[in-house]
Amino acid sequence: MKQIITILLITILLLSCKNEKKSTDKFNVVTTTTMITDLLKNIGGDLINVQGLMGSGVDPHLYKASEGDVTKLTNADMIFYNGIHLEGKLVDVFEKMGHKNNKTIAIAEAINKNTLINSKLFQGNYDPHIWFNVDYWKDATRFVVKKLSEKLPAQKEIFKANGKNYIAKLRTLKAKIISIVETLPKEKRILVTAHDAFSYFGRAFEFEVVGLQGLSTATEAGVKDVQKLASFIIKKNIKAIFIESSVPKRTIEALQAAVNSKGHHVKIGGTLYSDALGNAETIEGTYIGMFEYNVNTIVNALK
Amino acid sequence: MSNAQIEIQLIASLVAIACAIPGTFLVLRKMAMISDAISHSILPGIVVGFFITQDLNSPLLILLAAFTGIITVVLVEYIQKTGLVKEDTAIGLVFPVLFSIGVILIAKNANDVHLDIDAVLLGELAFAPFDRLLISKTDIGPKSLWVISSILLIIIILLIVFFKELKISTFDAGLAASLGFSPVVLHYGLMTVASVTTVGAFDAVGAILVVALMIAPAAAAYLLTNDLKKMLILAIIFGVFSAISGYWLAHWLDASIAGSITTILGLLFLLVYLFAPNKGVIAVMYREKQQRIEVSLLTFLLHIKNHTEEVERHINHLQEDINWQKIHSKKVLDLAQKNNMIHIQNDIVTLSKKGENFTTKAINYIITNEDSQIENMKKDFFLFRG
Numbered sequence: 212m213k214q215i216i217t218i219l220l221i222t223i224l225l226l227s228c229k230n231e232k233k234s235t236d237k238f239n240v241v242t243t244t245t246m247i248t249d250l251l252k253n254i255g256g257d258l259i260n261v262q263g264l265m266g267s268g269v270d271p272h273l274y275k276a277s278e279g280d281v282t283k284l285t286n287a288d289m290i291f292y293n294g295i296h297l298e299g300k301l302v303d304v305f306e307k308m309g310h311k312n313n314k315t316i317a318i319a320e321a322i323n324k325n326t327l328i329n330s331k332l333f334q335g336n337y338d339p340h341i342w343f344n345v346d347y348w349k350d351a352t353r354f355v356v357k358k359l360s361e362k363l364p365a366q367k368e369i370f371k372a373n374g375k376n377y378i379a380k381l382r383t384l385k386a387k388i389i390s391i392v393e394t395l396p397k398e399k400r401i402l403v404t405a406h407d408a409f410s411y412f413g414r415a416f417e418f419e420v421v422g423l424q425g426l427s428t429a430t431e432a433g434v435k436d437v438q439k440l441a442s443f444i445i446k447k448n449i450k451a452i453f454i455e456s457s458v459p460k461r462t463i464e465a466l467q468a469a470v471n472s473k474g475h476h477v478k479i480g481g482t483l484y485s486d487a488l489g490n491a492e493t494i495e496g497t498y499i500g501m502f503e504y505n506v507n508t509i510v511n512a513l514k
Numbered sequence: 515m516s517n518a519q520i521e522i523q524l525i526a527s528l529v530a531i532a533c534a535i536p537g538t539f540l541v542l543r544k545m546a547m548i549s550d551a552i553s554h555s556i557l558p559g560i561v562v563g564f565f566i567t568q569d570l571n572s573p574l575l576i577l578l579a580a581f582t583g584i585i586t587v588v589l590v591e592y593i594q595k596t597g598l599v600k601e602d603t604a605i606g607l608v609f610p611v612l613f614s615i616g617v618i619l620i621a622k623n624a625n626d627v628h629l630d631i632d633a634v635l636l637g638e639l640a641f642a643p644f645d646r647l648l649i650s651k652t653d654i655g656p657k658s659l660w661v662i663s664s665i666l667l668i669i670i671i672l673l674i675v676f677f678k679e680l681k682i683s684t685f686d687a688g689l690a691a692s693l694g695f696s697p698v699v700l701h702y703g704l705m706t707v708a709s710v711t712t713v714g715a716f717d718a719v720g721a722i723l724v725v726a727l728m729i730a731p732a733a734a735a736y737l738l739t740n741d742l743k744k745m746l747i748l749a750i751i752f753g754v755f756s757a758i759s760g761y762w763l764a765h766w767l768d769a770s771i772a773g774s775i776t777t778i779l780g781l782l783f784l785l786v787y788l789f790a791p792n793k794g795v796i797a798v799m800y801r802e803k804q805q806r807i808e809v810s811l812l813t814f815l816l817h818i819k820n821h822t823e824e825v826e827r828h829i830n831h832l833q834e835d836i837n838w839q840k841i842h843s844k845k846v847l848d849l850a851q852k853n854n855m856i857h858i859q860n861d862i863v864t865l866s867k868k869g870e871n872f873t874t875k876a877i878n879y880i881i882t883n884e885d886s887q888i889e890n891m892k893k894d895f896f897l898f899r900g
Contacts, residue, residue: 212744219755224761276640278771280763284644285518304641 238363241287243298244271245488246342247318249498251291254355254373258366262287262300267490270457271298287314289362291355294319295327297339297486321354322347328410334407340485342498343412345385349378384499388506392416395510402509403444405463408485412505423462437462441469444477451480451512457487480512518643522627524613525642525659526775529715529751530727532666535673536708538749541736542684547602548587549728550679553712553721554703555586557616560713561814565619576713584702586612639719639771652684665714669707673746676700681742723772727753732777734786756782782813804899808892810846812876815855818865819873829861852898869893 237260242248248263255261264281265274271293283500284290292298292305294317302317319341328338341347356374360367392400400418402409423440434458444452444466452467455458463479470477483505489495495504540546559582568872586608593604647657650731654660673680677882679700683690687697707727715724729881735748761773767774818827825831829847847863855869865873879887892899 212739212748215738215748216751219751219759221756223762225760226759226766275770276638277768278640278761278774279768281518281522281640281643282516285516300638300641304638304644308644309648 215231231446239286239288241283241290243274243292243301244486245269245473245496246490246498246501247291247293249353249462249488249496250318250348250377252354253377254370256369256373258369259359265487267487267496268456269487271486274298274301275346276301289358290315291358292317293339293341295337295339295341316358318351318354321350328414338407338410340411343409344415344500345381345388346415347411348498349381352377380499384502388416388502391506391510393469395513399450399513401447401449401513403449403466404483404485405453405455405458405460406485408455409483410498418509423466424458430455437466437469440466441473444470445473445475448475449477449513453480453509453512454482455485456482456489457485478512481508519761519765521643521656521659522639523758523772525656525662526639526719526757526761526771526875527754528659528662528666529719529724530731530757531750532662532669532711532751533715533724533727534731534749535669535703535746536704536711537732538735538742538746539680539684539704540708540728540744541732542745546729546733547605548590548705549712550589550725551586551605552709553716553724554585554618555609555612556580556583556709556713556716557613558582558619559616560716561616561619576710579713579716580706580709582612583712584705587702587705596703621753649698660712665711665789672703672707676703680704684742719772719775723776726776726779730783731756734783737786737790752779752782807842807845807849808896808899810842811849811855812888815865815873816867816877818856818863819870819877824862827863829875849898853896855895871895 212329222247238255238258240251240255240261241257242261242263243263245263245267248261251259251261264276264280264283265271290305290308292302292315294302294305296302298305305315305317319337319339322341324337327341329336341351352374356370357369363370397417400416402413402418402420404420404422406424407420409418409420409422412418413420421440421443423436452463452470454463460479460482467477467479484495486502488498488501489504537546537549540549548555556579559579560575563572563578567574589608590601590604593599593607594601598776599607619817642658643656645657646653679690679695682693683695683697683700690697711728712721712724715727719727731749731752732745734752735745738748739745756775756778761771763769763778764771764774786794789797791797815891821827847856847858850869851858853868854866855872857864857866872891875891876888878884879891
């Protein structure tokens with residue numbers, strides 16, 4: 212038995228002796244989704260060290276924590292998350308942490324609750340995909356500037372300037388989107404995607420939005436949902452349906468097969484970035500790039 | 515190491531100990547599957563408890579869940595007693611029913627309850643340090659640490675108080691009954707402890723890891739010792755080892771902690787299963803091979819003893835008459851020579867004095883039907899084993 216204990220102890224020692232990465236002296240900010248990571252990088256610039264928990268293509272509804280997140284969270288001086296149950300169990304954890312200290316901040320707080328889309332079935336459950344309304348994202352920018360300035364009053368002016376700069380960019384973005392969307396006739400503005408992520412987008416740019424799965428990707432689409440949506444696509448003569456980067460594409464492919472089996476042709480219009488941005492190095496890895504890409508993909512496919 | 519990291523390892527280790535103790539008895543009673551059943555069927559208890567209290571850490575949850583755990587055991591035994599199906603079938607019938615009731619209850623009320631199936635099955639050890647217990651605004655540590663410590667304390671007290679009773683009723687239920695302590699009471703007591711442990715560990719590590727921590731360390735320890743106390747200690751050591759090294763594996767891979775711990779448990783059991791000195795696969799294979807050759811050797815020696823004629827004792831005869839393959843007969847001859855059992859002259863085999871001695875004794879044992887004694891005799895005679 213002694214040998215066994217010795218062997219096991221040595222193994223533990225070997226496993227655990229790894230040099231800990233030193234956390235930087237900079238102000239550490241931890242973010243959840245890629246959209247929030249991008250926002251914080253734009254406002255904080257070089258003044259803060261932004262670490263995103265979720266990478267590109269990660270579905271925040273189904274996110275599973277890894278060991279590295281523990282260190283990131285413990286070293287965090289501030290944590291920004293989306294809220295409204297977008298991040299599942301993480302939201303609970305952040306809310307509990309928030310009771311203890313004021314480190315955790317939900318971006319959704321920046322937005323007037325009355326303007327959010329309320330669930331038809333369950334009152335009080337709002338649609339968490341707030342980044343698809345550019346105006347909301349402007350509110351979020353101001354909110355982040357305010358919160359960062361409270362923690363780092365010395366850098367207040369820089370945050371303010373960065374925020375102003377970014378809001379100007381968002382304004383240009385919105386104008387650009389409107390000009391692209393206007394090339395598409397109103398009766399063709401029907402967006403069919405894997406899950407209900409684009410409701411705010413639809414409301415802002417007059418699209419009718421239909422998601423195969425509900426607000427959360429944790430729910431499964433039933434056979435009935437697929438058939439109903441297939442009939443809807445044929446009735447409205449929709450040309451294209453869309454895959455989402457963070458949701459498996461098989462549900463949308465099943466929908467396409469269901470439509471095609473009824474003698475109508477529908478194509479897959481491309482991959483949209485819904486709950487996560489694209490790769491960090493690409494243009495789609497930024498909020499603005501992602502939005503332009505999405506709108507171009509949608510409009511080109513539906514034309 | 516940061517505080518959070520230490521706390522996670524501490525929680526995981528305590529869960530491992532709390533699971534290893536009832537797990538050892540479950541493995542010995544051949545009821546390992548029941549822990550899987552309990553870990554799933556407590557779900558309706560937890561859900562109902564949550565509906566009543568709206569708090570995932572309420573003691574009522576633990577009580578209700580333990581209660582559904584016992585219902586599982588009662589139902590399994592009831593179905594089993596009908597004699598229509600076997601025990602494992604009965605388990606397979608009962609727990610999916612109870613589990614699915616829990617799943618339906620969650621699905622029906624999913625929007626109010628942050629109790630999704632993923633969290634139920636996998637838990638979230640990574641977040642355990644961030645859910646603190648506050649008493650009059652003083653932080654006294656993570657909640658799950660307190661929950662699991664209390665359960666562990668109760669388990670250890672019960673183990674010390676009822677160790678003798680548990681031991682006897684595990685190995686000889688009849689004797690336990692005649693000594694005056696009811697095996698039924700102990701049985702349900704053990705089931706209650708298993709249920710309570712599962713619930714306590716549930717929020718932190720999830721159902722799958724609980725099952726793994728109950729069964730794998732105990733099963734590995736079972737292969738290494740025949741002593742109950744040693745088995746308990748080994749199971750605890752294996753459990754704690756897996757918890758800590760699993761954590762560091764997760765650290766290296768930046769992966770899920772519960773998943774990594776389960777992986778380590780699986781690997782650990784595999785290693786023990788292969789390399790355990792007596793019961794391991796390799797040891798058993800080696801022993802079987804050794805015995806095959808030694809049986810051949812004995813047959814060969816008896817053959818030589820029975821035949822005085824030279825034809826029968828010629829080396830080539832081994833292949834012809836006894837029908838051994840060439841390689842096999844060479845091995846047997848070599849072994850016999852190495853042990854000084856035979857002399858070979860002009861390809862004729864004769865027994866040495868030692869060989870005569872050995873075979874006479876062996877024949878005696880065979881005639882008196884004491885074949886098992888031959889095995890002991892080998893130790894005295896053989897310098898080299900097969």
